[in-house]
Amino acid sequence: MKKVYNLLFALHVFVGLGAIGGGGMAILNPQGPGGMSTDTLRNSPFSNFLIPGIILFTVIGLGNVFSAVSIIFKSKYQGYISSIISWALVVWIIVQCIMLEMIIYLHVIFFIIGLVEAFLSTIILFKQHLFPTNIILNIIKRLEDKFPESIILKIIAKLEKKFYGV
Known part of the structure; x- marks a missing residue:
């Protein structure tokens, strides 16, 4: 079980810090974070990256960091927290691919990471009989x-x- 918690912790930290960085870039420069053009948003309800950046920063970034912290403090609800945040990442990637009308290797990687986090969270829920x-x-x-x-x-x-x- 320790391996499950350690891997889940590492994945949450990795995703969380990356999403905080990416979301922060989008918030600070909504017209072109990391060199991305707002043209990629033509099929989305957004004219710039501000709102997606806020969502990425808070839900995916801070959510994953919060889940990692809940592992450190051995929260009774950690399985639930991790599961919710994991599925949020999966949904985020699916919606992002639909809106951008493209799939790149990072989408595939983070989709798989989200599924792995969800699987590990399920192991915790079963182990705790929640x-x-x-x-x-x-x-x-x-x-x-x-x-x-x-x-x-x-x-x-x-x-x-x-x-x-x-």
Whole structure:
């Protein structure tokens, strides 16, 4: 479990600091942050990068830093915080690709990072038996009791033990 927390912490710090930097550039220079032209926004509701920069800075940047801090302080709600921020990154990348009508390698990288963060967050939620994972575990347990010979449920039980120590 320590490896899960360490990797999740590193990813949150990496994404958070990068988003604070990128969002900060967009806030300070909304007409051309990092040499980007406002022409790339032609299919979006924005005329410059100010609002996207504020969202990037606060939600993705500060959100990931906050999630990293919640790991340090072993917050009871860290699994939820990390999950929400991870899915925010995934949605951010999808919306960005749609609005810009392009996909570059950074979109792919950060989309994958968001999915990895979400997966690691799910491991934490299962390990802590937090909602909704506690319901899923209870359903699986009842199905195992009702159908003890089910091959699929035996495979699920082995995966639970391997990944979640359940």
